[in-house]
Amino acid sequence: MTIILVLIIIFCFGLIGFKLSAFYINRKKFFSSLQILLSNLELDVSFSQDKLKNLIQKNNKNLTSKDLNALCQNIFNLLDKKQMIDYEIFNDIKILKKEEKDLIFSFFNSLGRLDAYSQSKEIKSYQNKINEFYNEANDECKKYASLFIKLGIIFGILVCLLII
Amino acid sequence: MLQEVLSEKLSNIINYKIAFSELSEIRIRKDKPIIVFIKGQPYYICEKGLTCNINSAIFANKEMIDDIVYKASDFSIYSVNEQIKQGFIMLENGVRIGLCGSVVTENNQIKTMINWTSLNIRIPHQIKNMSLCAFDDIVSENGLKNTLIISPPGAGKTTFLRDFVYQLSENNYCLNVCIIDERGEIAGGDNSGINLGNFCDVISYCTKKQGFNQCIRSMNPSLIVTDEIGNEEDCNSLIDAMNCGVKVIATIHASSIEELKRKKFFEKLPQYYFERYVLLSNREGPGTYEGTYNEKFAKIVKW
Numbered sequence: 001m002t003i004i005l006v007l008i009i010i011f012c013f014g015l016i017g018f019k020l021s022a023f024y025i026n027r028k029k030f031f032s033s034l035q036i037l038l039s040n041l042e043l044d045v046s047f048s049q050d051k052l053k054n055l056i057q058k059n060n061k062n063l064t065s066k067d068l069n070a071l072c073q074n075i076f077n078l079l080d081k082k083q084m085i086d087y088e089i090f091n092d093i094k095i096l097k098k099e100e101k102d103l104i105f106s107f108f109n110s111l112g113r114l115d116a117y118s119q120s121k122e123i124k125s126y127q128n129k130i131n132e133f134y135n136e137a138n139d140e141c142k143k144y145a146s147l148f149i150k151l152g153i154i155f156g157i158l159v160c161l162l163i164i
Numbered sequence: 165m166l167q168e169v170l171s172e173k174l175s176n177i178i179n180y181k182i183a184f185s186e187l188s189e190i191r192i193r194k195d196k197p198i199i200v201f202i203k204g205q206p207y208y209i210c211e212k213g214l215t216c217n218i219n220s221a222i223f224a225n226k227e228m229i230d231d232i233v234y235k236a237s238d239f240s241i242y243s244v245n246e247q248i249k250q251g252f253i254m255l256e257n258g259v260r261i262g263l264c265g266s267v268v269t270e271n272n273q274i275k276t277m278i279n280w281t282s283l284n285i286r287i288p289h290q291i292k293n294m295s296l297c298a299f300d301d302i303v304s305e306n307g308l309k310n311t312l313i314i315s316p317p318g319a320g321k322t323t324f325l326r327d328f329v330y331q332l333s334e335n336n337y338c339l340n341v342c343i344i345d346e347r348g349e350i351a352g353g354d355n356s357g358i359n360l361g362n363f364c365d366v367i368s369y370c371t372k373k374q375g376f377n378q379c380i381r382s383m384n385p386s387l388i389v390t391d392e393i394g395n396e397e398d399c400n401s402l403i404d405a406m407n408c409g410v411k412v413i414a415t416i417h418a419s420s421i422e423e424l425k426r427k428k429f430f431e432k433l434p435q436y437y438f439e440r441y442v443l444l445s446n447r448e449g450p451g452t453y454e455g456t457y458n459e460k461f462a463k464i465v466k467w
Contacts, residue, residue, distance in 0.1 A: 045242055052240040079239050082168040084231070113234060115276040116242040 010156035017152020181213030197221035258352020315444035320451030333361020344375035
């Protein structure tokens with residue numbers, strides 16, 4: 001009985017740790033997916049030159065980050081209603097800092113306003129900035145994601161020791 | 165579609181305070197009052213609808229113009245850049261937005277247009293029976309006659325063409341008609357609701373040369389209809405088609421037969437290629453029929 005209780009406590013604290021680390025994992029996933037999205041958009045704008053709405057919908061299917069999925073869906077919904085992009089696109093996204101939101105907003109707001117050649121160049125310039133965010137998120141993920149899981153398990157063990 | 169492109173305020177005024185069916189043009193110029201043309205007459209737009217008083221008129225600004233162009237391109241300027249290079253954007257329902265701004269060139273080629281300063285939104289109309297005044301002059305027992313529709317800009321050439329094609333089908337002339345619609349104006353795109361009859365094929369957004377070649381090779385047309393011939397290449401395409409035994413009806417900008425004759429590229433056309441000339445004007449509003457002329461430019465008198 002005690003062993004089961006110990007396991008449950010450790011599992012619960014481990015889960016809390018995992019949930020906290022998920023924030024950093026999701027941030028890394030978000031920026032990694034955003035990098036892929038930007039590369040795809042750059043190619044599509046240069047070659048297929050399809051409407052932005054269709055490009056976002058098409059590329060959204062292949063993204064692994066749920067947060068970026070939600071962001072793209074919000075953008076698609078606005079474009080579909082012929083409305084300008086605003087900060088409401090970040091409504092369901094809690095993992096981004098203000099400066100990151102500002103840059104991503106400025107990127108999506110600038111999309112579709114230029115001819116294909118200039119648009120492609122502009123996407124490339126944003127790619128550099130997104131790469132910086134990705135590197136930062138990756139470093140944070142390496143540092144904190146495993147730390148929170150480990151801390152969760154250690155806290156679990158400590159609580160077990162205190163109880164027993 | 166047009167309402168989606170305009171700002172909410174402008175859209176509400178046009179929807180609820182102006183007879184949209186009578187609206188033919190909206191002129192939007194940076195820092196100038198917005199002007200609409202109804203039955204050929206200009207009016208300012210104000211909060212209550214139309215006005216002749218400039219003090220109550222609504223003024224356009226750069227942001228308004230940018231937003232309209234951006235929305236008209238479906239938030240994708242790059243996807244309509246070929247149209248922008250030619251100075252317009254077509255909406256799905258055949259509405260054409262003419263653009264003015266700074267043209268960006270590279271190696272003597274137009275690359276794009278930026279800093280838009282003026283928009284001319286033209287709303288297509290289908291005026292039933294408009295072409296009947298000249299129908300019997302163009303269509304006879306011996307078949308169709310190669311015809312040139314002449315009018316100044318905005319005087320109803322395209323509307324005439326549209327109705328003529330419709331009337332052919334309506335009057336049981338079972339002829340395969342192919343429309344070379346360079347700017348998507350005649351047929352007006354997929355969702356225009358324009359009825360061109362049951363014998364009509366449309367090739368859109370290509371040059372006349374490409375369109376004529378493609379259509380003669382693949383569609384076996386009896387009649388080719390096209391808008392606004394404007395240079396020697398267009399004329400050559402027309403001649404090639406006529407030499408293939410296909411009848412052609414085209415339009416051209418001119419306000420009189422004399423003006424037409426003065427056009428350089430027209431001088432080079434072999435004589436009598438066109439058997440009929442239909443002259444339209446704005447004298448009593450767009451689409452005023454001024455008469456039909458034969459191949460020797462003699463007016464056909466109707467009894």
